[in-house]
Amino acid sequence: MQPDYELAYRVTGHILAQSITALLKSFGIDAYLSQESAGIAYGLTIGPLGEARIYVPADQLEDAKRLLEQMERGELEIDQEGNPDDIMEDVNPEDGENLD
16 A cells, blocks of 8 residues: 655755655655646746645654754754765875776
8 A cells, every 4th residue: 555645845946846856755654746737848937837746645744844844943963073075085096096
């Protein structure tokens, strides 16, 4: 039997919706997004065609909303110390490693 899905979140823009869907999935929530195909094809981010809706199973809705509230409050951000150059410190192109 298929689970019943309920609307968990509305957002404008397909890319943002994909990011939020991926966030929910990373926490084990079976999320999927829905958006009008014309909005996706034309890259619309405003109005009814730009709106994307994220659905989750009814039995995971409470957990999803809790995570989304934490996301909105900025509580899921990753603290990073240092600068981006630190990431590449251990890679030496002279050792034959390909950076591309």
